Amino acid sequence: MKPSEVLKQLKELKETWRKQGFSYTIEQQAEYERLRQLRYKRVAYFRENDLVWKGLSKQVDVSK
Numbered sequence: 381m382k383p384s385e386v387l388k389q390l391k392e393l394k395e396t397w398r399k400q401g402f403s404y405t406i407e408q409q410a411e412y413e414r415l416r417q418l419r420y421k422r423v424a425y426f427r428e429n430d431l432v433w434k435g436l437s438k439q440v441d442v443s444k
Contacts, residue, residue: 390415
C-alpha cells in the first residue's frame with residue numbers, strides 16, 4: 381500500500397470517527413490499528429536511515 385493511500389484512509393477513518401460520536405466499531409478499530417502500524421513502520425524506517433531533519437546541531441546567532 382502506498383504511503384499516500386495510508387494517509388487518505390486514516391483521514392477517512394478520522395472523519396467517520398467524528399460522525400459516529402467519537403467511537404469506532406470493532407472492525408474500524410482493527411483497520412485503524414493496522415494503518416497506524418504501517419505509518420509507524422514508515423516513520424521508523426526514515427529515522428533509522430537518517431532521512432529526517434533533526435534540527436541544527438548548535439545554536440546560531442542571527443543578531444550579527
